[in-house]
Amino acid sequence: MFSKPFGCISALWLVLHHTVREPRAFRELVNAYAAACYFVANVPPGQMRHIHAHFATFPATVGLILAEILGVGLSISCHARDIFTNEARLLQVKLSETEFLTVCTEYGADMLKRKHSIMNLDRLKVIRHGLDLSEFRDLDHTEYRVPLIVSVGRMVEKKGFPILLRAAAMLAAEGVEFELALIGDGPQRDELERLANGLGLSHKVYFPGSLPFEEVLGTYRYADVFVLTPIVAHDGDRDGLPNAIIEAMACGVPVVATNVGGVPELVEHEVTGLLAQPGNVQEIAQQLERALVDQPLRQTITANAWQRVVRDHDADRNAFVLGSVFAELLKLRKWPPGPDAGSPPADGEEVVPE
Known part of the structure; x- marks a missing residue:
């Protein structure tokens, strides 16, 4: 000081x-x-x-x-x-x-x-946010005992989990076979567990709590669908583009989501995933059923989603973009840095690309 x-x-x-x-x-x-x-x-x-x-x-x-x-x-x-x-x-x-x-x-x-x-x-x-794509290679799907729907997120208002549970109840009423894993924790968890029981979903919905990333990644191996149903919260808060959606796509899991915030920038309806309107329980249930049973659609959206993730959400590529902004601003002598980059440049030195 x-x-x-x-x-x-x-x-x-x-x-x-x-x-x-x-x-x-x-x-x-x-x-x-x-x-x-x-x-x-x-x-x-x-x-x-x-x-x-x-x-x-x-x-x-x-x-x-x-x-x-x-x-x-x-x-x-x-x-x-x-x-x-x-x-x-x-x-x-x-x-x-x-x-x-x-x-x-x-x-x-x-x-x-x-x-x-x-x-x-x-x-x-x-x-954009990025992933280390090497962590998501060779993640072959493993069959679960029933079709498995997975959702990952903090249990707060903007994630819309009560709406997802009501959509799951609608699927169950139509005789669709599935189980739903809601991974995460937060202030709404007790309320969500009570709602699941009240909807008669106690045998279909599981709340494993917050899990280490490696265990979430392991769960994706068994997932048949990933779903996230965000809404605009009462204070105006909403999702930008949840990392969980990017991760699910990188794992080859078909994604169903709602059209909120920046979500449709990655989840393009019937191209890289399936979209429903926020809060529309019936539409969410319909898109979930499509993602579970329409095999050609599943193959199309997962292949397109992987290509979109590689194009827009490669951590190395996006870190390079951010690093280049810093390099230009700080007038770094060399960018990207390398083993022979030398000592930090003096003020006023220009950036010299490798």
């Missing part, structure tokens, strides 16, 4: 200034100032040339103040809740201070453009 006294004073003024403009942000600003001072005190001088914050909520508040103390640039990655709700304090201020801003869906980018003034749209970059 003592290595940057003027920066700390400037950041303190920033805290006071924005507290006057938005008193509700006072506690967050004070906590962020304390966190930023901690980083300054514990990271060797000169080691932080740029600050990147994941999520435009508290992490970006810390990043805003830390960048002010150090006199360096700031960038932010926005995801979902920090875009779709009012939880992110001082968001317009943060957006105006960023060197660049990333989002993981076109839907999220469009929402930011509509809700906030972004002076230079070139700073707004869509960089």
Whole structure:
């Protein structure tokens, strides 16, 4: 902290200034100032040339103040809740201070453009989430005792699990044979277990709780369908593009989902998956039955889905894109880095691609 006294004073003024403009942000600003001072005190001088914050909520508040103390640039990655709700304090201020801003869906980018003034749209970059595709190779399907439907997600309102359970009850009433595994945990779990029992699904629906990624991956081997039925929550929160959908597609599992947020950017109806309207129990049940019984359709959408995941959600490729943005911003001497990349470049050196 003592290595940057003027920066700390400037950041303190920033805290006071924005507290006057938005008193509700006072506690967050004070906590962020304390966190930023901690980083300054514990990271060797000169080691932080740029600050990147994941999520435009508290992490970006810390990043805003830390960048002010150090006199360096700031960038932010926005995801979902920090875009779709009012939880992110001082968001317009943060957006105006960023060197660049990333989002993981076109839907999220469009929402930011509509809700906030972004002076230079070139700073707004869509960089999608990615997977290490090597983890998903050679995942052969293993038959389960009955057709298995799998859903993975935190048990909160925006995931729409009560709607999924009602769709499952409709399938059961029509005599469709299946079991449903709801993997995950959260504040709605007890309510969902009671609802499943009340719908007469206690022998068909299982709640294994949160599982390590390796066990989720193992479950996909047995899955005949993956389903996620998100909705827009009462506070405006909604999914961007859940990673679980990408993972299921990478495993070769047919996907049924609802048309919310950025989901249709990956789940294209009857091309890479099946879509239903959010909250429409009957339509969700119909699409689930199609995904279970229509073998030519299953083969088509799983093959197309894999190609789409490879094209848009390869972690190495997308990390390279993000790294290139940093390389250009920081004027790195070489990108991508290699064993002979040498020492960090001095300020002002240009990026020289390999």
